[in-house]
Amino acid sequence: QRIRSQNIVPCTVSQLLAAEQVDETFRIRDVEISQVTIMGIIRHAEKAPTNILYKVDDMTAAPMDVRQWVDTDEAGGENVVVPPGTYVKVAGHLRSFQNKKSLVAFKIMPLENMNEFTTHILEIVNAHMILRKNLMSASRVPQSFSSTGIGDVGGYGGGGSLPVNGLTAHQSQVLNLIKNCPVPEGMSLQELKLQLHNMSMSTIKQAVEFLSSEGHIYSTVDDDHYKSTDAE
């Protein structure tokens, strides 16, 4: 089953260089990735008629080639070259040509607040940890995960409340158990509590309430039994 990330994955250059290529796609920890963000300092900038080639350095490896296509039709639109020595956030697609990886950027933004850099470091660890957790979990459903969008300085909950899929870890766990339950009347709250040792009944009930209101699950024989709305 192909697991594809539908979001933009924050990465280090070293992670991009280590990504496996299978035909036209790239995988990190078995998740297909395409759009990525990196943050680093521009070491070199070279302007050509149709594109600007930067070398962006985030200290995790040698600087990465980042190409930004210039819109030659844009009236008076000279793409401004970001000068070397500037810290930038790059959003783009991973490419490989003759075994050399590079990025094609759709957005390059100088950082105005260097605290975004610290946040990016944390977002990378978070995103890749979640990637690994998804790989380890028995879920057969393709998981996309959320990393905060461009320019976002995301807020993070502690412990079990990191958002994945728009769902917290607790909600995801409850939903997965309900989805995988084969019996016609679905899964009961008591069974959920038996399986989820680390979750209190009130946490489980909160998760069930949320999932139900979002339409992921519905009650069956009574308010204690739930089935998933997604066909497995």
Added chain:
Amino acid sequence: MEDVGGVPRPRIATGHLAQHIGKPVCFVGRVEKIHPTGKLFVLSDGEGKHTTVELSEPLDEEISGVLEVVGRVTNQATIMCMSYVQFREDKSPFDLELYNEALKIIHEFPEYFPFG
């Protein structure tokens, strides 16, 4: 001057210097003092611990605020600087303590933030 710009340069704090003797590193800290010769300056990390940075050529400009230094750790646990960059703080001050916390995390989870 040696160029270590093409290799991984782990981000470290003062406490990590001893484990990186002889290796290229990246150190972020606040300028505390500059030696009159301009060939030496002291940075403090997010825990307030000091690291000495040496230069092969004297500084040719004023430095202040938060600096990101790339260089090699000497046997004396100082950093021989190859290059440095000043972090901009014109719009917002840089939270060095938070950066230090982030360093702890990337050192605890190198599998999710690999250098090299």
